[in-house]
Amino acid sequence: SQQGEEDPQALSIQEGENATMNCSYKTSINNLQWYRQNSGRGLVHLILIRSNEREKHSGRLRVTLDTSKKSSSLLITASRAADTASYFCATPPSGGSNYKLTFGKGTLLTVNP
Amino acid sequence: NAGVTQTPKFRVLKTGQSMTLLCAQDMNHEYMYWYRQDPGMGLRLIHYSVGEGTTAKGEVPDGYNVSRLKKQNFLLGLESAAPSQTSVYFCASSYLLAGGQPPYEQFFGPGTRLTVL
Numbered sequence: 001s002q003q004g005e006e007d008p009q010a011l012s013i014q015e016g017e018n019a020t021m022n023c024s025y026k027t028s029i030n031n032l033q034w035y036r037q038n039s040g041r042g043l044v045h046l047i048l049i050r051s052n053e054r055e056k057h058s059g060r061l062r063v064t065l066d067t068s069k070k071s072s073s074l075l076i077t078a079s080r081a082a083d084t085a086s087y088f089c090a091t092p093p094s095g096g097s098n099y100k101l102t103f104g105k106g107t108l109l110t111v112n113p
Numbered sequence: 114n115a116g117v118t119q120t121p122k123f124r125v126l127k128t129g130q131s132m133t134l135l136c137a138q139d140m141n142h143e144y145m146y147w148y149r150q151d152p153g154m155g156l157r158l159i160h161y162s163v164g165e166g167t168t169a170k171g172e173v174p175d176g177y178n179v180s181r182l183k184k185q186n187f188l189l190g191l192e193s194a195a196p197s198q199t200s201v202y203f204c205a206s207s208y209l210l211a212g213g214q215p216p217y218e219q220f221f222g223p224g225t226r227l228t229v230l
Contacts, residue, residue: 033218041224042203042221042222043203043221045218045219088155099161099163100146100158103156104155105153105155106155
């Protein structure tokens with residue numbers, strides 16, 4: 001069953017602009033992760049935010065988590081053409097089993113030079 | 114370190130043929146996973162393993178079998194391929210945190226693109 005759902009499905013911006021992607025999930029979680037997938041490649045882990053955290057930064061990435069709304073956002077600042085990729089949120093299933101993740105369907109980000 | 118590698122990168126099968134996809138990791142990770150990725154469906158977990166000699170079913174296990182005879186290898190088998198198994202297959206691995214806590218992030222291989230005619 002789909003736990004996380006990203007929004008929008010696709011996003012096109014100009015280089016230098018900020019990109020914001022959202023993820024909504026259904027049940028309680030103890031962490032939420034974001035992954036990036038370049039075309040034709042495997043997924044790469046970007047950042048993890050725990051349920052007791054509200055915001056986390058990593059370089060040009062900023063992730064927020066609102067457990068009351070069951071939602072998370074990923075902000076990429078000063079985007080570059082190399083940021084063009086699909087972005088997925090992933091959560092462990094409710095009730096434990098942190099070693100398994102459920103992935104959303106992804107947001108396809110296109111950054112135009 | 115090579116990380117997670119997958120063999121082969123591409124394969125075309127005819128309906129009813131069998132094949133084995135190989136995943137290898139050199140990070141001494143305990144946990145390994147097989148996913149399939151289809152357009153508009155995201156990643157779906159096929160089977161996973163929490164350690165050498167163990168396997169378990171994921172979300173979409175039908176038509177697939179797995180084995181984890183060695184800690185570094187996780188094999189995915191298709192006994193009788195069907196067109197519905199046309200997909201991109203990803204292997205991933207993960208590690209136990211200090212103190213034996215369950216893992217969080219997963220490390221992915223580059224994928225195997227399988228077409229079943």
